[in-house]
Each structure stands twice: as C-alpha cells, then as structure tokens.
Amino acid sequence: MRFMEIKGKKLSSIALGTAIYGGEREADAFRLMDVYRECGGNVFDTARVYGESESVIGRYLKSRGCRSEVLISTKGGHYDLVTREKRINREAIYSDVEVSFKNLGIDYADVYWLHRDDTDIPVCEIMGILDDLVKEGKILSIGVSNWTCERIAEANRFATENGLEPIIASQIKYSAAITVRENDPTMLSLDDSSRAFYEKAEMPVFAYTAQAKGLFSKLERLGVDGISDGLRREFICDETLRRFFAMKEVARELCLPISQVALAVLLCDPALDVIPIIGGKTQEQITESMFALEIQLTDNQYERIMKG
Secondary structure, rough: EEEEEEEOOEEOEEEEEOOOOOOOOHHHHHHHHHHHOOOOEEEEOOOOOOOOHHHHHHHHHHOOOOOHOEEEEEEOOOOOOOOOOOOOHHHHHHHHHHHHHHHHOOOOOOEEEEOOOOHHHHHHHHHHHHHHHHHOOOOOOEEEOOHHHHHHHHHHHHHHHHOOOOOEEEEEEEHHHHHHOOOOOOEEEEOOOHHHHHHHOOOOOOEEEEOOHHHHHHHHOOOOOHHHHHHHHHHHHHHHHHHHHHHHHHHHOOOOOHHHHHHHHOOOOOOEEEEEEEOOOOOHHHHHHHHHHHHHOOOHHHHHHOOO
C-alpha cells in the first residue's frame, strides 16, 4: 500500500468515490465502504451536489464509529444545478459547508474542495474565504476541482504573498482515455499543459473518472460497436483505441484484468502524484480496483500504453 500525506495525515493512494450512494440500497453502500476500508483505503470523496451521498456517509461513520480512521474529502461551491447560477461567494460556500457537515455528522473536513470556479471573482476574495474556514478549524486543507492551472497559480501566489493557506491539491478528469467531447463544459481534463504545471508545482492530482466509466473493460467485452453512444462520443478516438490495444497487451503479459492495468497506469505515473477516485457498484469491483495498488508497471509497459 502506497501513501501520500496532506497536512501530516496519510492518505491511501486510491480514494473512494461515493456520488452514486443513496436510495433504498444503503446497506449495499455500507458494505462497499467496509470492503474499501478492509482493502486499506481511507479517503471518502463526496460533494454537496451528490444527492444523498453525504448523508449516507454520515450514517456510516456513526454506525461504524470510524471518523478518526478515515479522511473526508467533500466539495462545495458548485453552480446551481437548476439555474446554473455561479455560487463562489462567502454566503454560498459557508452554507454548503454547514449543510455538508450536518449531513456528514462531522465538525471538520480533511480536504475541502471548491467544486467549480468563477473567474469573475478575484482569487484574493476566494482565498480569503477559504483561509477563514481553515482558521476556524472547519477545514484542514484546501483543494479545487475543475480549476485552470492559471487560476491555481494565481491563487497560490496570492496566498504565499499574504500568509494564507494555499491550495494543496487539484481534482481533474484523468484516465488513460482521451476525452474527445465533454458533456459539461465546466469540467476539465488533464492535458500536456496542466500536466507540466502539476509536475512543476509538485501538486497532487485527484483523478476523477479514473477508469473512464469502465471504458476499457467494456471495449474488451463488447468492442467499439457494443459500447454506448455516450461513451463513444466522450472517449473514442484513434489515441484512445491505441492505448486500449497496448493496455490489453500489457494486461495479457501480467495475467491481470484490463481494469486493474487502467488504474495502475495512473498510480505508476512517473511525473505526478495521482490519487485515482474509483467507483464500483459491487464488492468485487472495489476489491479488484484496490488490487491495482500492488501492480508496478515497468517503464516500458507504462510508455507503451501512454506514449506509444
């Protein structure tokens, strides 16, 4: 098991995404969180806009009495899902924190992320709000999701110059698949420019959609014609297919499922500290994903997949 640290607290190198938790199958969600923790995981990633997710996690933490054993990563400041009005302001952020903490049954978050940006708001104003939350003990560390590198750099310059808490991590879409078309234009994918920024800044990347919505396993089982139109529009291009065939070859060499190799590619990134955020609807999927922590790709295997 590999770990990285944020504010002196060790994080498992795979986080559990919980966006789908809720509804009538709460016992199933509890069991998935149990299995994830049994496999050595300790980071629950959620958000104010993920429906019932925070409430389910809150009831789980109370049921298991394990708050001190896990790190809570939650997000606020998302635009209004109905009106699409931006919500990066003190009132909205503090409201999201209050509601999230009530649902989660916690009095602090280990990492609190602004889920979106509003470039009309100066970074000095935003960083002041977040620094206040740190000083009040509500959040231990600051992250941002779907922020450009330019805004992160500007925000951290201001924080450094003014003795404020900096942004210490970024959530961005990153998998071995190339995103051809994004359904939500406010979501950002890792590209060559942002990769260079995160490498130079030595900033950890939390990779969402880390398994490309199961694309590689589905391609292996169904072929291009068998996957959904949505997946084809989002990911299918010559480079994604080239990576798929290279990944399939490496998986065969290692006698491993292609889904594990797809995660191992991120975990073995030679330039970036990456924490993939995994999903999974079954215990077997969670266990299989967590086994990727044991895989060490050679430089040759990594480059065959990611560089050709």
